[in-house]
Amino acid sequence: MYLGIDLGTSGVKALLMDDAQQVVASATAALTVQQPKPLWSEQDPADWIAATDQALLALKDKAGQALAAVKGIGLSGQMHGATLLDAADQVLRPCILWNDVRSHAEAAALDADPQFRAISGNIVFPGFTAPKLAWVRENEPEVFDKVAKVLLPKDYLRLWLTGAHVSEMSDAAGTAWLDVGGRCWSTDLLDASGMRADQMPDLIEGSAASGGLRAELAQRWGIATGTVVAGGAGDNAASAIGLGTIGAGDGFVSLGTSGVVFAATDSYLPKAESAVHAFCHAIPDTWHQMGVILSAASALGWFAGITGRSASDLSAAIGTEVQAPTAVTFLPYLSGERTPHNDAMLQGSFTGLIHAAQTEDLTRAVIEGVTFALKENLIALQSAGGRVDALLAVGGGARSPYWLQLIATVLNIPVHIAADGDYGAAFGAARLGMLAQSGADPQSVCLRPAIEREYAPQTQLTDAFESAFDRFQSLRSAIKMT
Incomplete structure (x- = not known):
């Protein structure tokens, strides 16, 4: 044990x-x-x-x-x-x-x-x-x-x-x-x-x-x-150990309090100006890159508190099939931002509100805003030499099929859900306990989980979300300038 x-x-x-x-x-x-x-x-x-x-x-x-x-x-x-x-x-x-x-x-x-x-x-x-x-x-x-x-x-x-x-x-x-x-x-x-x-x-x-x-x-x-x-490990590196994300090209997206796009690397690849983290991994001679946003599932939790409904109820109300982007834009900077902006004073906002806007529209806008911030992280990570072939999804937000399909579509990369099991940070920590006690090769212990489902990009929505992403970036740039 x-x-x-x-x-x-x-x-x-x-x-x-x-x-x-x-x-x-x-x-x-x-x-x-x-x-x-x-x-x-x-x-x-x-x-x-x-x-x-x-x-x-x-x-x-x-x-x-x-x-x-x-x-x-x-x-x-x-x-x-x-x-x-x-x-x-x-x-x-x-x-x-x-x-x-x-x-x-x-x-x-x-x-x-x-x-x-x-x-x-x-x-x-x-x-x-x-x-x-x-x-x-x-x-x-x-x-x-x-x-x-x-x-x-x-x-x-x-x-x-x-x-x-x-x-x-x-x-x-x-x-x-x-x-x-x-x-x-x-x-x-x-x-x-x-x-x-x-x-x-x-x-x-x-x-x-x-x-x-x-x-x-x-x-x-x-x-x-x-x-x-x-x-042991910091929480994201531990999650990577739990998911078997230890080889170049392995990656995951975490939708917890914060949001993370994580890529394992077999060499040290710093590019500080990108605001991508270049950190040591939890096993020898291995590193990782990480883009971090400070409000992910917590942004939906915040909106749930405002509406007096639970985050799961809000997610259920928008269904499971991704729709074209809403006219409302949400900037998810409730605690400032890290990657790629490094701005502790950046603030969140809703823009584009009209009388016809419903709770479901704002829920979708919150999820879209966080996803656009994750896209900025992936772009920054790729600029720093990182590579991910697909993203395993973890964290509380990963229970939302709508959100996972949206991430695959906006980031234009397959998103995987592991077969039933607990592959989070505590599981990764237990694997590190096994390695410390046994001295085993990490490759033999830190295996990738079986994949239960893959969410492929919905290419018919690519143009619409690219346009919405451009609007998101323009609004954020305008706010930073004021």
Whole structure:
């Protein structure tokens, strides 16, 4: 048996996988996000521990004695969060999350230093970890002076699980402190942002062992003391491991809180000016490219809250057959935007509203707007040398046949749905636990799932959606200029 633990933004998921990679059971526990000021997004790391314990106890109730057979544990988690610890490993302030953009000025200042893009291969985005520390230094100096360690969210869970300060390549690549090509911390980038190498955790590959499970937790959950805990991965790299997206040409589209177009690469392919992320993958000698939009399924969730209906009800009301684009245009920038615009202040809007517009028209406009933003990501990724032959769809939005058919049509690329199963980040984390315990070849473990359905582009709608995409880009450009 192998255990995967995924620390998401909205909850923790624990998944138990057997030696044949069949999911035995899973359990979740919810988390909430605090937004005390505009542009801020925070969580208390103590809530992560409580939710993980809750999920593991629920899994124990479901799986019973099966947890005693766990041989390896893998971790996955939301990326970029700044968890600040003092010399006694006490949390100094709430964690500043990936979708917190308060540090946009600090990010721009670091990005103006050419060595950041040259060494990290990426723009310094406001959501990355380094500008968050620059913001703390300027605004909370009494906190900054006490910082002994900076951990990413899943790595704080690791500290609780094992007592070790360890991170791995895929998550560390999103800090703006990693030499992504060299797969090591960059002392030059740390120095340039006022940080020290001793404030960083040790680095390993995601498929390597980081430590063993502490006796107290092992006894509580019915798992053997010292069970190996793998390095793990950032959430998108973990999803890629779960989907077998590890070879050049493999890709997926994620429709979760954020939206992602992900392409695995067998070499390091940075092009920072495209705003495409060039990150290490969770297995050795492998990298990936990633375009990220900050509001995807969460945009539909926002509109559902406005209308007083559920997102599933809104999706059901528009049917399953893709229609020509609506006259209403939605810009999905509810939290600013990352790829390809790198603009924390970009805002969302509806344009083209008339008396005849119905709820269904606005629902379609929201889904179309997010899809157009994903198309911009694919264009940027291709400009950076990325290649995807087809996209596996994952995330909550992937339950909508309409949306998947729309993505295939607008992006002009086949979209696949995997056969019934759980191939998300927690499953990928469990696979990394298997790799860390067994030392197996990743190619033999990280297999692609069987495909249940393919959505092919609806070419008869190509011209109509190209015209709507041009309108989308024009409106966004006009807003950026004002």
